[in-house]
Amino acid sequence: MRPLSLTAGLLSLAAALPLSADTAWPAPIQALVAEGLEVHARFEAPGGLEGFAASHRGREMAVYLTPDGEHAVVGTLIDAEGNDLSAAPLDEHVRRAQETEVWQTLEESHWIRDGDPGAERILYTFTDPNCPYCARFHEQSRPWVEAGRVQLRHVMVGILEHDSPAKAAALLGAEDPARALKAHRRSDDGIAASAQPREIEEQVRANNQRFESLGLMATPTTYYRGDDGRLERVQGAPQEARLIEIMGSPRP
Structure with a gap:
């Protein structure tokens, strides 16, 4: 859809209004909700519009209700200078919330701790026992893990070979999973x-x-929080510069 263009000033964000299960949406928004749209927050928009930060099947989108309350536009709102006025509310009300949900999902997964429990930096990495790139990433991480700077949490999956699920279960079920994983490597x-x-x-x-x-396709896929607190994701065994970024410090 073409972006809605307005000769308005910068978008003035307001605190998201609390949403509840019994929220009475305006008719155009309710029609979209009936089609599967998930509304995360309302926000103020210029030109008399009312904004809704929403998502559909994991894809974030902004919806704007016209002043008469009878029509809604789905798309990107821009001003006369071409500034994207939809990005900030979507980032605040959708992406950040989704990142928090992903991190919580990772915390609640079944993983093997590799490294100091008190390490400042935590990485969740999806690991298949038969994955050679997982083994390579494991080896790449040793300087930071052994220095106590990074804790890897291996979320064990079985997806690559017919015996991958059984091997992953054997590691998770070991008397000392961390030692078993080290011996496996x-x-x-x-x-x-x-x-x-x-x-x-x-x-x-x-x-x-x-x-x-999570829509992942290959192992290892690693999640971590960057210095700005935002969730980052990297696939595979990274090159040196990217590795240092993931680990959060120069090589020990």
Whole structure:
């Protein structure tokens, strides 16, 4: 859709109005909600418009209600200088909230701690036992992990080979998962696939579902919070410059 162009000043943001399950949306917004739109917050917009920060199937979008309350426009609002007036409210009310939800999902996943529990920087990395790039990233991280600067939390998944789920379960179900993971990396053959209690196998399935729900395609995929607190994601074993950025400090 073409952006709505207004000769207005910069967007004046207001605190998001609290939303509740019984919110009576204006008819055009309600029509969009009925089609699956999720409204996260209202915000003030110029030109007599009322803005709604929303998303649909994970894609954020701004919706603007006309002053008569009878029409809604979905798109990007710009001013006479071409400034994007939709980006800030979407970032504040949609992207930041989604980042918080993703981080919480990662915290609640089933992972193996690798590194000092008191390390200032925490990385969640989706790890398949048969993934050579996971092994490479594990090796790349050693200087920071061994220096106590970084804690890796390996979210164990089984997606690459037929025995990946069983190997992931064997690692999660080990008496000392961190030691088992270290031994797996140091051994030529790695950990053997073995039957585990149903509870452990369900943990791997749950991790696999998280992997899919996040729209991920390959391992390792690593999440971390940057210096600005924003959630970052990187796929694969990174090059040196990117590695230093992920680890948050120069190589020890």
